[in-house]
Amino acid sequence: MHKLSAVALALVSVVLCGSASAQQYPAKPVKLIVTYPPGGSSDLMARVFGQKLGEVWGQTVIVESKPGAAGSIGMDYAAKQPADGYSFVVGNIGPAAVNPLLSKVPYNMERDFVAISLIATGPNVLVVHPDVPAKSLRELTDYAKSRSGKLNYGTSGPGSISHLTGAMYLNLTGIVATEVPYKGGGVAMPDLIAGHIQYIFSDSLPAMGFIKTGKVRALCVTGPERSLIIPDLPPCAESVPSLVAVNWWGVFMPAGTPKAITDKFHADLVKVMQDAEVKKKFADLGVEAIYSTPEEFVSFMKSETAKYSKLIKEAGIKVE
Numbered sequence: 001m002h003k004l005s006a007v008a009l010a011l012v013s014v015v016l017c018g019s020a021s022a023q024q025y026p027a028k029p030v031k032l033i034v035t036y037p038p039g040g041s042s043d044l045m046a047r048v049f050g051q052k053l054g055e056v057w058g059q060t061v062i063v064e065s066k067p068g069a070a071g072s073i074g075m076d077y078a079a080k081q082p083a084d085g086y087s088f089v090v091g092n093i094g095p096a097a098v099n100p101l102l103s104k105v106p107y108n109m110e111r112d113f114v115a116i117s118l119i120a121t122g123p124n125v126l127v128v129h130p131d132v133p134a135k136s137l138r139e140l141t142d143y144a145k146s147r148s149g150k151l152n153y154g155t156s157g158p159g160s161i162s163h164l165t166g167a168m169y170l171n172l173t174g175i176v177a178t179e180v181p182y183k184g185g186g187v188a189m190p191d192l193i194a195g196h197i198q199y200i201f202s203d204s205l206p207a208m209g210f211i212k213t214g215k216v217r218a219l220c221v222t223g224p225e226r227s228l229i230i231p232d233l234p235p236c237a238e239s240v241p242s243l244v245a246v247n248w249w250g251v252f253m254p255a256g257t258p259k260a261i262t263d264k265f266h267a268d269l270v271k272v273m274q275d276a277e278v279k280k281k282f283a284d285l286g287v288e289a290i291y292s293t294p295e296e297f298v299s300f301m302k303s304e305t306a307k308y309s310k311l312i313k314e315a316g317i318k319v320e
Helices: 002-024 041-057 069-079 093-102 137-146 161-173 185-194 204-212 259-273 276-284 294-315
Strands: 030-034 061-065 087-092 113-128 152-155 178-181 199-203 217-221 246-254
Touching: 002 259, 030 041, 030 069, 041 061, 041 087, 041 113, 041 259, 041 276, 069 087, 069 093, 069 246, 087 093, 093 161, 093 246, 093 294, 113 137, 113 161, 113 204, 113 259, 113 294, 137 161, 137 217, 152 161, 152 185, 161 178, 161 199, 161 294, 185 199, 185 204, 199 204, 204 217, 246 259, 246 294, 259 276
Parallel strands: 030 061, 030 087, 152 178, 152 199
Antiparallel strands: 087 246, 113 199, 113 217, 113 246
């Protein structure tokens, strides 16, 4: 009986210590890992989010960029951080869902991470060179079929949402066009303007300025409905059913991080994502600020993985 009481007291002590630790969290600066280079959408979004979290906490959030291998290097680095609540990573569809389907990565999303919440979604926008006569996706499809194999389209590189959307479009319509991969949508836009490629499913951020000046023409967005960010454009799925592909970003912490800390982190994250300034700055980046429960996030990732696994098999997508 005495031994049992000692064990019970020890368990109570651990619970109370964990609760106290969570109430004091964070008690020092926190590291935010970004899996893409500085200056891109992921980096800019993370800095907005991190700064506001720092204000809520009264602590510095230090942004650390770990780009490379389409985001996989940063995710691997994040997985190997101490599970003490003092590091987290903003991962998107690439390293969190698609990369493991296309190549062998040194991390496992289910084993190595705790999913906290989605923080943003954003559709791509289909833009064409002004010399392409199409004013809608249906017209572009007809135009491409009449010039089978003669059109070039850009992508933001292997495994990117731009790459997957481009492949999805070909798979759904049966058109034949040549992919030209770039290291990002921003790099592809000058070639689109110059006429070296005829269309691209681009992140909205690098495309918006050129759309406004008439250097490229926007036809539709790849979300399931009209975008709050670009409300004038119809969803591509109105012309090609099932052509739906959105980029998304979420927050993960290393597996083993105490639940009391992940719960507090989530509660603070929800406050940040409801902040009007954060919503406005995210919208300026072409994405919508959102939040979810951890369970909703896990379920969403499973559905996305299943969706793109099917596409990769059907379209025969490979990364050289």
